Amino acid sequence: MRIDLKDKTAVVTGSTGGIGLAAAIGLARAGAAVILNGREEDRVEGAVRMLLEAVPGADVAGIPSDLSTAEGCARLSGALPNADILVNNVGIFGPKPFFEIEDATWERCFQLNVMSGVRLSRAYMKGMMERGWGRVVFISSESALNIPADMIHYGFTKTAMLALSRGLAKMAAGTGVTVNSVLPGPTMSEGVGEMLKEMAEEQGLSIDAAGVAFVKSQRPSSILQRPASVEEVANMIVYACSMEASATTGAALRVDGGVVDSIVP
Known part of the structure; x- marks a missing residue:
């Protein structure tokens, strides 16, 4: 299978490293123009350099913005009003005992992990639907299904992403826009x-x-x-963004190495 995303523009949030950068590199290799994002300008610039080293001649740019706020999301969508592919990857995690998780931590986790995807989907999906093609991918986690006792706040946000992506897929029914979640382990x-x-x-x-x-x-x-390696997870993300994945929507695509003990998605 040769995935060809030439003439498509992809936004990958939280893409200065890890799964986000690996996904951005994979999309660039498939021919997409890629927009990288992170909070810090120097890290975004560094990620642009790394992508160009991996994919010489790629069409890539960076837009620094803090997506934990409505203003940060507006800055990104204002700088790039239209996109064909949106990968909602940005997120924070970290183990913490439940009784020590303060309201501010819950709120920041929710705003970054969930509301950034809400806001950017709202900004980009209408245009995708009007043009008759688009791909939205939420990077959830096996923790959405196996809520970790030491990261309840994180698991909660990843479960919320599954509900959001399924609902958006139904909203976009019949438009040529697909919405899916990818669940790394x-x-x-x-x-x-x-x-x-x-x-x-x-x-x-x-x-x-x-x-x-x-x-x-x-x-x-x-x-x-x-x-798994970040590249192994990125392979699933790139597929979900491809033309070939046209009949895959509303799905929770597991790249969890079999951690979730279920024979159905």
Whole structure:
């Protein structure tokens, strides 16, 4: 299968590293013009350089903005009024005991992980529907189905994304616009690597070995028995954004390595 996204413009939020940058690189390789996003201008510029190193000659630009606020979302959509593909990837996570999670943490997690997708879908989907083609992908998580006891606030937002993407898919019925969620399992992103660093040092392991140990101890239902790479997750995202995925909408596409113990989506 050769995915061709030439003449399509893709916005990937939270794309200065990890799954977001890997997805942006995959979309650029498929021929899409790609808009990168992050909070800090220097990190966005660095991500643009990394994408161009991976895909020389790619059509890429960066728009720095903090998508945890309505103003930040408006800045992004104002700088780029129309897009054919929207990948709602930006998000924060981190373990914290429930009784220590303050209202402000709940609110910031909700505003960034969920409301950024609400606001940007509202900004871009109407144009997609009018033009008769578009792709919206929400990056959820296996934690949407297996709510982690130490990250309830995070799991809650990822479940909300499933409801949002399913509802938007129904709203766009028959328009040529598809809306799906992608559910990664444990993935060796920069953030996860940082989380594993202390474990690796304590046990005298490499980061990769610590990742395997983490999956086996914390996600024992994993069939893959290791973290996925960001590129493996990005492959599913690029497919969901492709012409070839035209009959896939309203779906929760798992790239969880079999962590969710279910034979149905």
